Amino acid sequence: MKILLFIFILVFAVGCKRADVEKHPLMKRAEECREEGDFQAAANGYKRLLEKYPDNPLLHLKLATLCDESLERPDGAIFHYEEYLALTPADAPDRQEIIAYRDAAKKRLIASISPKNPELDALKKENQALRNRIEELKKYLFAMQQRRPSNQPPPERFSAPSPAKVSVEETSGDDFDIYIVKAGDTPGRIARQYYGAASKYYLIMQANDLTGSRSLRIGQKLKIPKVTK
Secondary structure, X not given: OHHHHHHHHHHXXXXXXXXXXXXXXXXXXXXXXXHHOOHHHHHHHHHHHHHHOOOOHHHHHHHHHHHHHOOOOHHHHHHHHHHHHHHOOOOOOOHHHHHHHHHHHHHHHHHHOOOOOHHHHHHHHHHHHHHHHHHHHHHHXXXXXXXXXXXXXXXXXXXXXXOOOOOEOOOOOOOXXXXXXXOXXXXXXXXXXXXXXXXXXXXXXXXXXXXXXXXXXXXXXXXXXXXXX
16 A cells, blocks of 8 residues: 555656646746747756756757757757656657657767768858858948948838748659748758657658758758658
8 A cells, every 4th residue: 555655656746747847937938949949048948947857858858859950969869869768668659769869860970970071061162152252242332332422312222022932832752742941940840730740850851861950941842751640
């Protein structure tokens, strides 16, 4: 009888602690920051909660998916996936899925530290060329402003027309849909739209060789694998 009472008290305490974490103001603020795209602020909020609840698996899972999907920190993702697995039962229904996420993060970490990455080098050169072009345009605009007479009103500014909201095209294959990236998209948000669960973002990342949210570009076409329900 005493053993059953102890188990009941333990389960009740764990349940209360989880409820406390989910209702905590820091958790609410961290979730808001994540939705707004301020991923570093969200991570800081989760970490502050971990100081108070160091053995809470939910917080480790939140940090793991944030590092994996949005911060491009596979090392952090691996650590928090491991902590989550250590704090949850061996027969937890999502265990194999979390192990798959962890193993995928390990592969990305190994790829990121490889000595040669021609694709990455090409992107760096392209970014540098764009920065140089922006600096040239800034100098040109500054020179034009200096040449304009002081009594001449500044030129009227026209706002560029808003692009049409086009996000999904018709299916172009038997095994996948085509999705066009728009502002604010992340793999998790797209996965939630197609699969009803942000946790399946890894299917989109694997199908398109993505390393995180920063790999997305507005107007980019993504393959969205079809999943049999």
